Amino acid sequence: MESKIDSPKGFGQILDLTFIISKKKFSELILIMLIFLGPIYVLQAVMELASGVSFFREMETGGTWFENILGSFDETSTDADATLAVSGLLSLLFAPIAGAAIMFAVNHMRKDEEYTVGSVIKEAFSRFWPMLGSNILFGLITAGLFFIPMIIVFFVGIMGAVMSPFAGIALAVVLFLGFAFGLGLLLTRWSFYFGSVVFKEGTPGLSRSWELTKGRLWATFGLYVIFTLIITCISMALEFSFGLILGNSVLLSIIVNAGTLFTSVIFTVGYAVMYFDLKARQDADDLKEMIGDYHTT
Template sequence: MNSELNRPKGFGEILDQTFRLSKNRFLDFFLIFLILLGPIYLLQALFELMAGTSFFRVAGTGNNWFEQFLSSIEGGTMEAEPVTGAGIFAGLASGLLGIISSIFGVIASAAVIIGVNHVRKNEEFTAGSAIKQAFKRFWALLGSSILYFLIIFGMIFVPIMIIGIGGIFAFGFGEAFSVDSFAGSLVTILFIFVLLLAAAVGIGYLVTRWSFYIGVVTIDKIAPGIGTSWNLSKGRGWLAFGVFLVLMLITGVVTAALEFTFGLALGNSVLYSIILNFVTMITSLITSVGLAVMFFDLKSRNQAEDLQEMIEDYKQE
């Protein structure tokens, strides 16, 4: 057994183990994403070419390179391209491939969790064997993921409505009491910002507590696994949220830097999309490894608590 992955860990240890595993088993984990998502991204590139997007570089409008870069990223061109049947088909196909890539992304995360499970048991595995095991839980993962994303959608939609209504009332309050327009607008903006921040933190916390459903469905074979994930992360929700937040910040900064760098040279071209998809696979790999490390950390803690309870019950008898 791998002692590092089979004992409770602190915040820093989880991050350290995540990056260490991502580096040491990078090829295996990356092959999982490449096998599952690579063909989808390749088809997306072909559909972009069908829609008339240049492969190497798309130059936007503007008087200098920076304005051209911003214009190309926004999809601006010198003249509007006529909509063709091929363009419509390519757009619909890209949308469908986006849905499929989301589903396969969940399968890839499940395969990574399976791989980490083999590592913690000191067992060998290949990308192909991990993918095969993940596909055995395909329908359970699909149903659980649909439920998970429906819950998230509802959690995002409701706060937006509440914040929107709150903003309207705040504007009405300022007008009713003849508050200075600038001061009233400032108060409204601050009010909306605080609500958005509170909603984002609250939603992030809840999403984190439920996100371990992938491990529950894959390893414990319990579907949909959302309730089990909630119980599993009891008392560790904020730590898990913090780990995910750090991983998102690190991968987000790297992604943004690469987007800007390659965007300067390539614009919104097909090659630019391919590079971004490549980067997305790497950042998804790191996040999935982090999810797996935290999942097994939670399991080791719960198992230790269960063992302690059994010992205490035995002593009482």
Template sequence: MDAKFKKPKGFGEILDHTFSLSKNRFKEFFMILIIFMGPVYLIQAIIQFASGTSFFRQVGTGDNWFEENLSSFIDSGSFDSSSLDLGIGFIVVSLFSALLFPVAEAAILFAINHIRNEEEFTVGSVIKQAFSRFWPMFWSNILFGLIAFIIIIIPLVLIIVGFASASVNPIAGILFGILLFFGCAIGIGLLITRWSFYFGSVVLDKTSPGFSRSWRLSKNRTWALMGLYIVFYIISSIISTAIQFTFGAFLGTSVLLYMISNMASLFTTMIFSVGYGVMYLDLKTRHDADDLKDLIDDYKTI
């Protein structure tokens, strides 16, 4: 086994290992995502171009550079026939992404597991392994989506009721609504974090739907894991925002801007997927170590 996977890691060590793997195995990981998501983004670009969006630079009307670019982003949100085409294209792209992205993430998980076991692998071999788990992933993802929806919708109703009570006592109602919002947000984050490692269980351990195993693995690590999710989200948001503002200043809402943004999205997705794999395997290492300790303790009591 690779030395970096042998012992449980702390918060900073997981981040360091994630970036190290992403750098050293960038070619393989990025190739996996390109194979699955590249054609989807190409279809999106073709739909945008066919709907009348300029390829190199799309700006609106205005007396100066700032007004032209601002107008282009405002106009992109207005409804017309081209907006309908783009809406249909967005739905098509979203459906393909929902089907293909989990397979790409599974392939990256298999690749990281091979690295952990110091085994040779190819992009083709891990993709083949990922497709072998397609249907268990598909049904588990649907079930997780339903669980997440229920977890989110119930607190949302409570928050609305809390803010609605402001009509009776405005100050108390607003304070109660704010406290309820943050409390529900933290609670939702913790629950989703506890169940989110079902995917690694379905892919690597072939346990479907994997929610009970995820709950056991994440025990006593929920806050740290949620913190890691937040860090990866912040990193992805910073990169995406920087790309949008930097290239959007020159390209407006052109097809080229969306292509560049999509490439940046693949990069941030790669980091998140690798981070998820490192987190899951770290949980397995901790869990296996605990199981070993229990066996030793049982042996000593005999």
């Protein structure tokens, strides 16, 4: 299995290898996620309990069962918003370290090297500041690229609505979808900046990512779409099925967060497999290793 990581693969092969690695190394990879995100989710649960959210769903008196279920999700508070803000900020700081540790683990598999959870975490921490700076830069670029088109869509929609409400709305929707699609393709070209930073191939890594995705934009974009659909389906299934029973409770948050740990492992492994696939294609790593093996024999 490990040797396949270092060779160019097709669309389906990348998906297959992602799930093979995730299944075979699941205990190690989920442990990495738990070490970094587990305490954040525990803190989130404690803050929710302190703000008055019930651990189990409380049934309200009056109304139908379905109305009570929906009503439990309408209860929001400033404390709940603060809880989400704190857990979100901590996740932005520590989730990249977990992702880098998993990428180092996949890299060791690629090279048939032994590793431990502690060793890959140590490697990930060594890249903390470059990762943080690059993530902030990428986030600012993404926000700017999203904000400017939204202003254009808003003004075009307003101007079009003055002449014809239907035409204005239709034009705004078409522009929004077009900008969203174009932004998705552009961010795909830059998305492997993180792998470049993790493996010291360039910081902030945007130009390196642009080089890696050359000629593979549509396949890479398609893989992102597939992984996003898988993660969304799992998350929605958990929230909907358990939400009907538990409502807006701490236990529901714990279950959803557990699902997030699982999907995060799949996505990160998939990202690593895609990164090494692109690297093998653009840098001919598999050919270089064959030449190196020939000279050592």
